[in-house]
């Protein structure tokens with residue numbers, strides 16, 4: 001008989017300046033889509049997506065926060081108790097890298113010290129307009145105990161990889177068979193990504 005898959009819930013928050021591509025990264029990860037004219041987030045938006053890594057199924061509960069400064073005071077509601085945070089900047093805009101560093105300082109000062117932090121240099125498809133070098137971001141990430149990836153929500157480069165990296169770094173879950181509403185135990189084949197998703201509120 002195959003071993004039951006372990007289920008793990010993980011609260012994840014995206015933080016970063018306005019227009020860096022937080023919603024686009026989530027949309028790419030959850031729905032495999034990209035839109036050129038993504039509307040600015042108001043408050044925050046919630047999404048869920050599961051993925052399987054080895055013998056575990058991780059259900060990411062994703063809070064996509066609004067980058068506009070007027071929503072800053074809401075952020076602690078979303079990052080408090082988060083298992084993981086993705087801090088996003090735009091590689092073509094140095095001010096967004098500065099803002100990302102401020103978010104990281106805030107998380108280090110107030111967030112859960114166990115939160116796994118990822119630094120994502122987004123819009124990596126716009127290489128000709130690059131203003132933040134990957135070396136600078138990599139060095140900063142290393143000094144601050146984050147992992148770093150350049151992503152493109154547009155071309156999908158490294159988007160799933162950021163979530164997979166986080167999934168691999170989450171602490172081991174207790175064995176917990178998946179159950180459906182009738183209490184029937186569901187067995188899953190290990191290894192492959194499962195693509196169930198729900199979303200609401202943009």
Ligand SMILES: Nc1nc2c(ncn2[C@@H]2O[C@H](COP(=O)(O)OP(=O)(O)OP(=O)(O)O)[C@@H](O)[C@H]2O)c(=O)[nH]1
Nearest residue numbers: 019020021022023024036040041067123152153154
């Ligand atoms: N070229 C390119 N454009 C992108 C990429 N990701 C996002 N964009 C564009 O950048 C703009 C802003 O993207 P959003 O996803 O709304 O950014 P956000 O960080 O969620 O913005 P707020 O909700 O206002 O905080 C949109 O026009 C996107 O189409 C990317 O990887 N490459």
